Amino acid sequence: YDNQYQWFYQGGNGWWQYDDRTSQELESKHKNGEKVFEILIAGFLYIIDFENMVQVRRNDRSRKRKIRRDLVSIPGVKGVAGLKYS
Ligand code: V3L
Numbered sequence: 001y002d003n004q005y006q007w008f009y010q011g012g013n014g015w016w017q018y019d020d021r022t023s024q025e026l027e028s029k030h031k032n033g034e035k036v037f038e039i040l041i042a043g044f045l046y047i048i049d050f051e052n053m054v055q056v057r058r059n060d061r062s063r064k065r066k067i068r069r070d071l072v073s074i075p076g077v078k079g080v081a082g083l084k085y086s
Helices: 020-032
Strands: 004-012 014-016 035-041 046-048 056-057 060-071 077-080
Touching: 004 020, 020 035, 020 060
Parallel strands: 014 077
Antiparallel strands: 004 014, 004 060, 035 046, 046 056, 056 060
């Protein structure tokens, strides 16, 4: 897919890039026009909702984060999947 674009989820005061595998899955579902689907991330089931651009923990809907698809070069990216850029 177009490598200039990446997927990000909201962190405290910034954004985290999704890990490569998850990012590629999001990109392919997005390309296929899927709107809402479940995905396993680090052992938890999350719902990805492209209509509202959020990820939500399936068993605890209060755990909601904004998501975005944007250029890799956007400012405010903290790292990848919790691994901080140093
Ligand atoms: N990919 C990887 N880990 C995730 C993801 C994801 N898409 N979604 C949630 N987690 P929740 P700061 C994040 C992790 O939403 O300092 C960051 O990756 C999430 O990790 O309540 O606040 C950092 O590791 C959290 O540890 O289900 O910016 C960490 O938060 C846990 O799942 C701190 O980031 C519960 O998230």
